[in-house]
Each structure stands twice: as C-alpha cells, then as structure tokens.
Amino acid sequence: MADRELFEGFALQAVDQKGRVAIPADLRAAAERNSDIRQIVVSSHPFDPCLSAHDLSWSKEKYDRIDNPELVPGDAGQQADARAKRRAFGLVEKAPFDDSGRFVIPPFFKKKARIEKWALFYGSGESFE
Template identity: 40%
Template sequence: MSDRQAYSGMAVTGIDAKGRAAIPAFLRAALDRNGAESRVIIAESANAPCLIGFDPAYLEANRAKYGSRADARLDAGETVDANAARLAFALNDIASYDSSGRFVLPPFPAMKAGLDKTGPVLFAGLGDTFEIWNPELLEADAKVHPAFKERALFCLSQWKKGGKG
C-alpha cells in the first residue's frame, strides 16, 4: 500500500436537506487515486464523536491484517473475539459519490456524529483515513488539539462567509 495517496488537508462543506455532503476535491482526488471508484467507506470513529472515511482498498488491507492476527491467535491456541470483527467491519457503510463528491451520509452513523441535520460539516485528512465532524462537537471536544480546533474554526468562518473552507 506504499503507492497510496495520503488524505491530507481540511475543509468545510454543507449538509443539505437530503442528508448529502460533498467530499472536498482534494480528498476526492486521494480517494480516486486510491482506487475508490466513486465509493467511500464511512464508519463511526472509535476515538471521537465524528465519522471516518476511507477507500475500499484500505478496508481490504485491514481485513488482511485482521485475518493474519486472528490466524496467529488460533495457531497459538487462543480464541478470537468476534466482537473485534463486528466493530471493524460490520459497522462500516459504503456510500457512492458523484462527480462533484456528493454522497448521502449513512443515517445511523450521521445521527451518532451529530450530522443528521442541515449545516456545516468539517472534513479533515488523517493520512490513511479522513474525519467528518460536526464543527460544534469538534469545538466542544476537550481531547482535540487546540491547533486543530483553531484551523477548523477558521475553515468554518470562511465557509460561513461564502469562501472556500
């Protein structure tokens, strides 16, 4: 997976009345480079009140890693906890996006992340994945680094002014 393009950068877009958001062009370009074929995997973050997005190839790579670890545990006479697989794979949603990056946020994860109504949504690249935040929840989260918050709030203010976030 060394030829993959990293997900990097930050921008704000909006959620419309149909629950659609647009993946920013720089993240969409990375998805396309990583072979997404207009599909993005959306999952709840295990570490923050946001969603994470990534391409199907990343999901397959994680499946291979999980399978190797499970095989090693079985070879060592240990049991494999099915809950780990449930959390890693069953809670993922696949969404298709159009040429402008618009996709429908999966309803349950969107509700869990506070993204179930119209308004701004922050996209932030994290290398292998990207986050999708409700800016209000991001601002209220004490675990988020102040520099990240500062940049996110700047992007939000630019979006509210009608500029690119």
C-alpha cells in the same frame, strides 16, 4: 500502503437537507486514486464522536492487517480478534459519490455524529474523518 495516496487536508462543507455533502477536492482525489470505484465506506470513529470514511481498497488492506497480526507491531503471534473484525467491518455503510464528490451521509451515521448543516472533514492518513 506504499502505493496508496494518503488523505491529507481539511475543509468545512455545507450539508443540505437531504444529507448530501461534497467530499473536499483533495480528499476526493486521494479516494479516486486509491480505488476505481467511486464509493466510500462510512463508520463511526472508534474513539472520537465523529465519523470515519475510507476508499474501498483500504477495507481489504485493513482486513489483512487485522487477520495477520504479524503486520501490526506488538501483535505478533496473537490470534485475530473476532470483535476487532466486527468493529471494523460490521457497523459500516457504503456510500457512492458523484463526479463532484457529493454523497449522502448515511442517516444512521448522520444522526449518531449529530451532523446538521455543516461537516468538518480532515484527513488522517489512510482514512478521513
């Protein structure tokens, strides 16, 4: 993760009737530096009632961490859990974003997170919520 740009900062963004919203500039800049593809991976947060998103390159790194427990402190010697892989990669949706960072929140996740007119974005290191 040494070469990755961290997602830092926060912003409140308007969501239009079609579910479009703009990724805040600082978060978008990190996503663009981390991946050549203008696409984010959206999922439900594993603990909090919100959404989580990250750039495409983080998916590969996250997989490597789940598949190789030696990379995660305290998990050395344990087998990768198939449930952890399903949680991390199964219930996700990729969403492309344009030059201004606008993307359509996937309808399933928009409803699940109860997003209506506003979305609060905040960085959380390797992802943003």
